[in-house]
Amino acid sequence: xxxxxxxxxxxxxxxxxxxxxxxxxxxxxxxxxxxxxxxxxxxxxxxxxxxxxxxxxxxxxxxxxxxxxxxxxxxxxxxxxxxxxxxxxxxxxxxxxxxxxxxxxxxxxxxxxxxxxxxxxxxxxxxxxxxxxxxxxxxxxxxxxxxxxxxxxxxxxxxxxxxxxxxxxxxxxxxxxxxxxxxxxxxxxxxxxxxxxxxxxxxxxxxxxxxxxxxxxxxxxxxxxxxxxxxxxxxxxxxxxxxxxxxxxxxxxxxxxxxxxxxxxxxxxxxxxxxxxxxxxxxxxxxxxxxxxxxxxxxxxxxxxxxxxxxxxxxxxxxxxxxxxxxxxxxxxxxxxxxxxxxxxxxxxxxxxxxxxxxxxxxxxxxxxxxxxxxxxxxxxxxxxxxxxxxxxxxxxxxxxxxxxxxxxxxxxxxxxxxxxxxxxxxxxxxxxxxxxxxxxxxxxxxxxxxxxxxxxxxxxxxxxxxxxxxxxxxxxxxxxxxxxxxxxxxxxxxxx
Numbered sequence: 386x387x388x389x390x391x392x393x394x395x396x397x398x399x400x401x402x403x404x405x406x407x408x409x410x411x412x413x414x415x416x417x418x419x420x421x422x423x424x425x426x427x428x429x430x431x432x433x434x435x436x437x438x439x440x441x442x443x444x445x446x447x448x449x450x451x452x453x454x455x456x457x458x459x460x461x462x463x464x465x466x467x468x469x470x471x472x473x474x475x476x477x478x479x480x481x482x483x484x485x486x487x488x489x490x491x492x493x494x495x496x497x498x499x500x501x502x503x504x505x506x507x508x509x510x511x512x513x514x515x516x517x518x519x520x521x522x523x524x525x526x527x528x529x530x531x532x533x534x535x536x537x538x539x540x541x542x543x544x545x546x547x548x549x550x551x552x553x554x555x556x557x558x559x560x561x562x563x564x565x566x567x568x569x570x571x572x573x574x575x576x577x578x579x580x581x582x583x584x585x586x587x588x589x590x591x592x593x594x595x596x597x598x599x600x601x602x603x604x605x606x607x608x609x610x611x612x613x614x615x616x617x618x619x620x621x622x623x624x625x626x627x628x629x630x631x632x633x634x635x636x637x638x639x640x641x642x643x644x645x646x647x648x649x650x651x652x653x654x655x656x657x658x659x660x661x662x663x664x665x666x667x668x669x670x671x672x673x674x675x676x677x678x679x680x681x682x683x684x685x686x687x688x689x690x691x692x693x694x695x696x697x698x699x700x701x702x703x704x705x706x707x708x709x710x711x712x713x714x715x716x717x718x719x720x721x722x723x724x725x726x727x728x729x730x731x732x733x734x735x736x737x738x739x740x741x742x743x744x745x746x747x748x749x750x751x752x753x754x755x756x757x758x759x760x761x762x763x764x765x766x767x768x769x770x771x772x773x774x775x776x777x778x779x780x781x782x783x784x785x786x787x788x789x790x791x792x793x794x795x796x797x798x799x800x801x802x803x804x805x806x807x808x809x810x811x812x813x814x815x816x817x818x819x820x821x822x823x824x825x826x827x828x829x830x831x832x833x834x835x836x837x838x839x840x841x842x843x844x845x846x847x848x849x850x851x852x853x854x855x856x857x858x859x860x861x862x863x864x865x866x867x868x869x870x871x872x873x874x875x876x877x878x879x880x881x882x
Contacts, residue, residue, distance in 0.1 A: 387451040387567075388440075388518060390738040395517040396440075396450065397744040401489060401751075401761035402618045403810025406496070407525065408486045409513040410479060410829075412802040413795065417509040419466035419501045425532075425796045426499070427460050431545040432531045435519060436463075439495050444557050446745035448564035454551035455495055462494060467512075469504030478505050479804075482512040483622045483831070486806060489751045490516055509798065517808065521676075526788055533793040533800065605775035607669040607701050609659060611814035611836040612780055614767030615760070621837075623844035624804050624829045629790075631855055632826060638858035639707065641714040644785050647819050648673065648717070649710040649854065650828075651783045652699040654847030659701060661842065664772060666701035672779040673697055695720050696779055706854045764835060781815045782807055788822040804829040815843070 388396070399405040430436050439455040467485060469478060481502055490496050496516035503509060515525060555563070635646050652671060659666050677693045697716045699709075749755050784807065793800045804827050807816035814836030818829045828847060832840045 388449040390449070392518045393449040393741070393744075397747045398810070399489065399747070399750055400757035400810065401755055402616050402757065402764065403808065404487070404489045405518065405808055405810075406486075406490050406514045406516045407808060408482075408806040409511075409525070409529075410482050410804040410806065411511040411513065411795075411800050412475065412804075413509040413511065413798045414801050415507060415509065415798045416503065417501070417796055417798050419464070419503070421796045422499070422501045422509075422511065423460055423464040426464055428544075429532055429542050430460070431549065432542060433528055436495060436497060437549065437551070440492065440518070441554060441560060442748055443560040443564040443741075445561075446741045446748060447561060448567055449741050453554060456551045456553060458495065458551065463497060464499045464501065467500045467502045469502065471504060472506065473504040475505050475508060475510070478502050478508070478510040479622065479624070482510060483620045483806065485512055486514055487618055487620050490514060492751050508801075511795075521678075526786065529793070530789065533789075533795050535789075535791060535793060537794050537797050537799065539794065601672075601696060602777055604670070604698065605777050606672045606698065606780060607659075607664075607666060608772050608774050608776040609655070609671070609780050609815075610662065610664065610767075610772055611832060612776055612778075612812045613771035614814070614836055615765055615812060616809050616814050616833045617764030617835050618761040619834055620806070620809070620831055621834045621840050622804075622806060622829060622831045623840045624827060625844055625848050625851075626802065627826045627828070627851065629821060629824045629826050635710075635854055635858045639710055639714075641710065641717075644675075645710065645714050645717055646854070647785050647826075648675070648697065648699075648783065649706070649713045650847055650851045651817055651819075652713065653703065653706055653709045653850040654843065655781070656699075656701055656703045657846040657850065658843045660703050661846070669701045670698045671701045673699070674779045674782045676782070676784045695725050706850055707857050709850075710854065767836060776812075778812070781813060781817060783817045783819065785819040786821075788820050790821065790824055792823050803827065806831045809833060815840075817847075 395405040435452065437455055437458045438452040439458075440450040441453050442450045467481065469481060482500070485500050485502075490498055496519050498514045500512040501509065502512060515528075520528060632643050632646050636643055651673065655671055656666065673696070675695050675697065677695055697713070697720060699712060699716065704712075746756070750757055784805075786805065788803060793803075800822070802825075803820060803822040805818040805820045806829060807818045809816055809831065814833040816831050818831070820827045820829070828844070830840050830844050830847075832843075834840070837843065
């Protein structure tokens, strides 16, 4: 199976400083050995065939890479152990997980890797990494439903009917011939006038996409400290855990969606962080990128990427937290009414993709002649004047991926906490992943410590904003919901909250 344009873009955009794999960090109850985890996953590999496949590249990148069986697949290369000193704390284990997630995944094998981190008393930490070319957040949750059980004493999965027998890797000649044949077939099947035969509905969507992009470029935002320089390869993380019911309390009191509450906390937390750092933000704005799952019902369970995005913009200066939520609700309602996520998806699918041949130099990434490796070893310093300049892009990504709302288990050990780490790259030195599991919501912050040396301060700012909003929702003097009516649960980011 050949990569789609969207999936391939994550491979082509990868650098030594900006790996394109996401990471989940799972805290298990009890102490579980590497051998037990490896055996548990091995018994389920046949249920997710992609886990035993690798990418192969056509000569000169004549076409996007394709998935093929990995004849050298060895689960020991994908489920590894990492031991901490006895008596290590959970925070030390999580810091170790963030460091283990820094390097690129090897491209000569299947693009996933799990570390079993041992050394914390009565706990085991799993770091699960998977390349974004293989799966997005929503399909990652689908994979977890296969690899994890929903009860401690779950029956063994249906065994593989016969021992796995991988096909041989195709030769360079076969890959080149296939790529050229596909290009000829594509040209013969294509309609050169298709772009001119757009119905009114598609034309309207493209018009809305054009308006969104124009607004994006015409309304720059401030340059935050974490946007002031190119991201390096180091990562640090912080996290906070909340009860899902508390977010529902806020939603019931003030209206909107769970995602509106999440974005209010994210925006206000960032504004307070900037104010604490004495950055002048009055009259300026922040823009947040929110991935949106655009899978249709018949695409559920499919791997790969079916994600668009929206780019809400909010005031960068601190404000009353209830007023912040009202502003967020209004902004998000406008975006939904304009169907911006669908419009941008339509635009992406209508535009011609860059020829794979032009992306051939990206095959060097991760190899001995990687041109991005030097910049990763010696990241350039952030210019001191950068934060005084406006920025045409967005300041950080905030993704909200719903997970399983009942306990999960691996080898009989319950998952206690489930965190997620976002990818960073370019000038995006901070990202926020919000995930839900077993009736709890997790805020996981990841940063480049060069650009954000105090990620715990950002986590405290988010936490303070949330607690203030919850207190306001519980107050008898709390204002009534604003003009925007309470919305039903809808697709907002990578899923439904």
